Amino acid sequence: MNDTDYKAFYDRVGQANGWDFSRLKVRVAGEQADIYEEAKRMCRKSDLLLDIGTGGGEAILAIRDAALLLVGIDRSQGMIQTARANLANAGATNVRFVHMEAEQLGFPEQFFDIATCRHAGFSAREVAKVLSREGLFITQQVAEGDKLNLKQAFGRGQSDGEPDGTLLRKYRLELEAAGFRDIRTKEYVTVEYYQTPEDLIFLLKHTPIIPGFGQEQGDFEVLRAFMEENRTDKGIRTNAKRFMISARNAADLGG
Template sequence: MKPLDYKSFYDKVGKANGWDFSKLKLVSEGAKWDFNEEIMKRSKASDILLDIGTGGGENVLNLAPSLFLLVGIDISVGMMKTAQSNLLKSEVLNVRFSHMSSEHLLFPTDFFDLVSCRHAPFSSTEVDRVIKKGGYFLTQQVGEGDKLNVKKAFNRGNVVEEYGALKKRYVQELKEVGFSEVQSFEYNSTDYFQRPEDIIFLLKHTPTIPNFGQEKTDFEILDDFIKNNRTEKGIRTNSKRFLIVAKK
């Protein structure tokens, strides 16, 4: 997908559910970290955090009690409406949300102690500009090979030219803009979705299979996929993730 296609897609998702996957029934085996925990390991109660691609803001709101101020941005208008609604319901006072592109961060230089980005594009140059000396940037991204058996079943999805290419590019960019320490990690977990509706939710609310549900045969293919991948633990697939931790 091109960036503009992503924006259109995420706008629709924002209006539909705010990117809240908390109700999915899913068992994961082999995940090596929890992204929020990785953020908290490197934070202090006096810190200011910027979250890029914040979606409906659920993760930022969960982190709020442990930090001084949190700012979540997203390119999707729909996501921001959901985030503002979630903020109002939460009655949390130290969180702000703003509609903004990660390519042009409208914040002062050296303003944030921490910057996080989960499953969203970012500009290494802009992240480096807004983060303080000694601050941390953490990003978790979807790696090539994610949901591989699903993509093979539908014969569409992201084309993998080189496994690890995205992680390699991000690491190189962060080093080039001046981050002093850049570490990277990855895992490939086995996921078991407990119900067919969990798989349908995933496919309708992520770009794993482009335009899922619009092809006449999509649900026939999905039915076969479920039959072929059902186990005692659930409907099996995988999650490929990588984590980058960069210190300025």
């Protein structure tokens, strides 16, 4: 999936449901990554928080009491429309959503105390620019080892062909180059059991795990065979792999 195709796909998902997968019935075995619980734990009530790739905004709306102001940005106008609708329904007064590219953050220097980014791209140098000295950046990303049995069944998938750990190393190097310090990483591997075929189909239609799912001839036959092979008494089995990176801003903006 090239960048143009991904933007179109992402915008459709944004208009449909944001990143709200609460309707999915899935059991998870193992410790799960939860960037927003970590952000909530690290936040002070006086902090200003930036969320990069906020999607439908559900996550920062859920932790809005943790900070003084929370600003979510997203590259997709569809996502921002959904986020603003969610904001209106929530009635939160300290949350804002802005249509903006992560590669060009239009905020004053050192404006935010904490920045988060879940399952979206970011520019380490842009984050360093808008984050306060000693400010905290936390990102959670999908590792290459995610949904391995699904990718093998379809013969294609997100990060297809990339060795596991490639993205983690890339982001760590970029953060170091941007002047971040105290960089910490943690990986999370879980087993997921989707309770019904509809749950798995919803996941595949609303994420880029299998690019163009449903558009290639034979996709649903492959999925049927996959579900039969991976059906257990707990549900339809696959895996999730995530990693989290936290880092402190030590960039010299005057340099």
